[in-house]
Amino acid sequence: MDKQILYAVIMAGGKGTRFWPRSRERMPKHLLDIEGEKSLLRQTVDRIRPLVLPERTIVVTGRSHAEEVLRDLPDIPEANILIEPEGRNTAACIGLAALAIQARGTDAVMLVLPSDHRIANEKRFCQVLQEAAEMAESGQFLVTIGIKPTGPETGFGYLEQGDIVRMKGDLQIRRVKSIREKPDIARAREFFERGGFLWNSGMFIWRTSTILEQIKRFLPDLYEGLLKIKEALGTKRAGRVIENVYPLLPSISIDYGVMEKAEDVLVVPGDFGWSDLGSWDSLWEVSEKDENGNAVRGRFIGFDVRNSMVYSPKKFVAVIGIDDVFVVETDDALLICRRGRSQDVRRVVEKIEKEGWNEYL
Amino acid sequence: MDKQILYAVIMAGGKGTRFWPRSRERMPKHLLDIEGEKSLLRQTVDRIRPLVLPERTIVVTGRSHAEEVLRDLPDIPEANILIEPEGRNTAACIGLAALAIQARGTDAVMLVLPSDHRIANEKRFCQVLQEAAEMAESGQFLVTIGIKPTGPETGFGYLEQGDIVRMKGDLQIRRVKSIREKPDIARAREFFERGGFLWNSGMFIWRTSTILEQIKRFLPDLYEGLLKIKEALGTKRAGRVIENVYPLLPSISIDYGVMEKAEDVLVVPGDFGWSDLGSWDSLWEVSEKDENGNAVRGRFIGFDVRNSMVYSPKKFVAVIGIDDVFVVETDDALLICRRGRSQDVRRVVEKIEKEGWNEYL
Numbered sequence: 001m002d003k004q005i006l007y008a009v010i011m012a013g014g015k016g017t018r019f020w021p022r023s024r025e026r027m028p029k030h031l032l033d034i035e036g037e038k039s040l041l042r043q044t045v046d047r048i049r050p051l052v053l054p055e056r057t058i059v060v061t062g063r064s065h066a067e068e069v070l071r072d073l074p075d076i077p078e079a080n081i082l083i084e085p086e087g088r089n090t091a092a093c094i095g096l097a098a099l100a101i102q103a104r105g106t107d108a109v110m111l112v113l114p115s116d117h118r119i120a121n122e123k124r125f126c127q128v129l130q131e132a133a134e135m136a137e138s139g140q141f142l143v144t145i146g147i148k149p150t151g152p153e154t155g156f157g158y159l160e161q162g163d164i165v166r167m168k169g170d171l172q173i174r175r176v177k178s179i180r181e182k183p184d185i186a187r188a189r190e191f192f193e194r195g196g197f198l199w200n201s202g203m204f205i206w207r208t209s210t211i212l213e214q215i216k217r218f219l220p221d222l223y224e225g226l227l228k229i230k231e232a233l234g235t236k237r238a239g240r241v242i243e244n245v246y247p248l249l250p251s252i253s254i255d256y257g258v259m260e261k262a263e264d265v266l267v268v269p270g271d272f273g274w275s276d277l278g279s280w281d282s283l284w285e286v287s288e289k290d291e292n293g294n295a296v297r298g299r300f301i302g303f304d305v306r307n308s309m310v311y312s313p314k315k316f317v318a319v320i321g322i323d324d325v326f327v328v329e330t331d332d333a334l335l336i337c338r339r340g341r342s343q344d345v346r347r348v349v350e351k352i353e354k355e356g357w358n359e360y361l
Numbered sequence: 362m363d364k365q366i367l368y369a370v371i372m373a374g375g376k377g378t379r380f381w382p383r384s385r386e387r388m389p390k391h392l393l394d395i396e397g398e399k400s401l402l403r404q405t406v407d408r409i410r411p412l413v414l415p416e417r418t419i420v421v422t423g424r425s426h427a428e429e430v431l432r433d434l435p436d437i438p439e440a441n442i443l444i445e446p447e448g449r450n451t452a453a454c455i456g457l458a459a460l461a462i463q464a465r466g467t468d469a470v471m472l473v474l475p476s477d478h479r480i481a482n483e484k485r486f487c488q489v490l491q492e493a494a495e496m497a498e499s500g501q502f503l504v505t506i507g508i509k510p511t512g513p514e515t516g517f518g519y520l521e522q523g524d525i526v527r528m529k530g531d532l533q534i535r536r537v538k539s540i541r542e543k544p545d546i547a548r549a550r551e552f553f554e555r556g557g558f559l560w561n562s563g564m565f566i567w568r569t570s571t572i573l574e575q576i577k578r579f580l581p582d583l584y585e586g587l588l589k590i591k592e593a594l595g596t597k598r599a600g601r602v603i604e605n606v607y608p609l610l611p612s613i614s615i616d617y618g619v620m621e622k623a624e625d626v627l628v629v630p631g632d633f634g635w636s637d638l639g640s641w642d643s644l645w646e647v648s649e650k651d652e653n654g655n656a657v658r659g660r661f662i663g664f665d666v667r668n669s670m671v672y673s674p675k676k677f678v679a680v681i682g683i684d685d686v687f688v689v690e691t692d693d694a695l696l697i698c699r700r701g702r703s704q705d706v707r708r709v710v711e712k713i714e715k716e717g718w719n720e721y722l
Contacts, residue, residue, distance in 0.1 A: 317694070318694070321701075
């Protein structure tokens with residue numbers, strides 16, 4: 001087999017309201033240096049560099065973030081930044097990217113990657129994606145990356161593993177028997193205790209032609225809209241057509257729309273130290289902590305403070321007599337959140353929207 | 362009896378480290394608008410206005426706060442602001458003020474008042490002070506104001522009440538049998554349960570000659586130093602002598618140095634709604650609260666937050682899932698403190714001093 005042509009499609013459309021007050025409408029999570037100095041998006045691009053050159057790295061983002069994305073990724077050609085007129089969920093985003101790759105005259109294998117994950121072992125990450133790409137090469141399979149559950153999480157989809165299709169070293173690639181979207185807690189416990197389930201990481205690997213065929217089969221309305229865009233791609237009309245057609249595409253995730261219904265789905269276990277950094281809680285989990293379990297950025301004094309997180313790069317913070325608390329300070333807003341309650345940050349953002357305090361969104 | 366000449370001596374020398382990060386070296390507690398719009402010092406001056414005119418109101422403060430005090434009290438003649446070269450505790454402060462009043466050619470009754478108290482009923486406050494001043498008129502007594510304990514506090518001295526000396530309406534003025542300085546918790550419980558004890562409010566009423574005699578008797582070293590200042594008062598040398606002598610005066614409180622030893626001490630019960638606002642906890646106690654028990658200043662969203670306090674006039678604050686927490690935001694520092702633990706704010710200030718982070722002092 002010739003050296004395959006690999007494209008990366010990085011989905012950078014999210015809002016990340018769960019990282020309020022750091023994430024904002026103008027500054028979504030993937031543009032934040034939530035850990036360390038580089039943005040999560042920048043880290044995502046750099047991480048796949050051993051597999052995919054910048055010329056073959058496509059980033060899909062929203063209009064309001066395009067400028068910031070360009071600034072963050074000066075090495076990515078501007079033509080590779082695809083702008084969604086408005087967010088239409090992952091199926092439309094992936095369909096658009098597949099067309100854009102085909103418009104370059106190639107039916108490449110595409111690595112679909114969220115822009116906001118944390119990966120501990122980057123070398124292993126590339127090895128696993130390389131294996132997945134090889135499984136996708138034939139065009140028969142939709143390949144996903146599954147993560148071994150560490151607890152009965154309700155925030156992820158669960159992939160039920162079937163027969164082994166291939167073994168490569170200690171990497172068992174299996175068929176997916178079923179996909180269970182975000183379960184309730186009782187079901188999540190059952191999956192976790194029974195074993196044989198992996199979390200759906202949201203990373204996918206397939207040929208452009210393969211996914212477009214599956215979209216045609218399971219999401220014909222979406223496919224029809226995409227065809228209109230396809231005809232215009234590479235012509236002067238492209239921008240205007242995307243502008244007009246894209247906002248009318250059905251808004252559905254690739255998981256619900258395709259993966260749950262498709263037959264030939266494989267899963268490669270992603271044993272590279274994964275976290276989706278979906279909330280302040282998950283950031284605390286993966287952060288370096290001091291002897292009291294505190295993850296601190298900024299100048300800090302604590303008395304009787306344990307298992308907490310302080311993010312305050314500008315302001316001095318003192319905490320007295322409180323365990324399990326997250327303190328997040330930005331130029332105009334302050335969050336104090338009990339550890340384990342960071343899913344409710346979303347409610348704060350909803351309340352801000354409702355009150356019309358738009359400067360805090 | 363002629364209408365007596367009353368002077369007020371307002372002690373504004375404290376640092377109020379317990380209100381960090383709002384109180385600072387340059388901005389002690391009595392200069393803060395800790396409640397409402399006026400500083401506590403300004404409120405103190407205004408409160409006694411029905412009894413004492415500005416010309417007879419003396420304010421003793423430290424050099425670093427003199428400018429701020431003058432700006433806060435434009436109605437008080439500049440000559441009435443006495444500046445301590447350095448703080449030498451209340452006995453020296455009161456001695457200096459007594460001399461300054463005598464230098465005006467009068468042996469007036471002086472009302473000695475801390476500058477950082479909160480008084481709910483100002484009319485009653487003036488009535489009580491008027492009664493106390495009448496008891497002090499003869500020169501026989503040192504008169505204090507006692508506060509009915511609301512709990513076994515360890516932060517106050519306790520006045521053991523003796524025989525009734527005078528009844529005026531429902532006001533029972535009694536002899537003080539003994540003064541027990543800040544007790545441990547077991548002793549405080551005993552005092553509280555036994556009854557017959559009042560808290561020492563730190564407000565005193567006496568003739569200038571009476572207190573100076575008592576200082577001469579019980580604190581001869583201090584008296585000797587004060588004599589040197591007395592000789593210079595009203596001359597050109599006054600400033601220089603105070604500068605040289607005052608820092609060498611013994612540093613002792615009037616309570617330990619005089620009140621505990623003196624015989625003719627009376628106590629007038631101060632039933633005017635008193636709080637010393639000694640800490641964030643005591644401020645929370647007296648603050649107006651919403652239906653969740655939260656005292657809030659600033660824009661605030663809370664989910665599952667009760668019996669808490671948020672002070673953040675500039676920054677939007679969201680709190681999720683935490684009860685009994687105080688959040689205090691200033692331009693350069695942030696305090697998150699468990700309710701009931703605000704005495705430990707002092708430890709934060711000590712730690713800042715130790716680390717040499719002087720910009721936060």
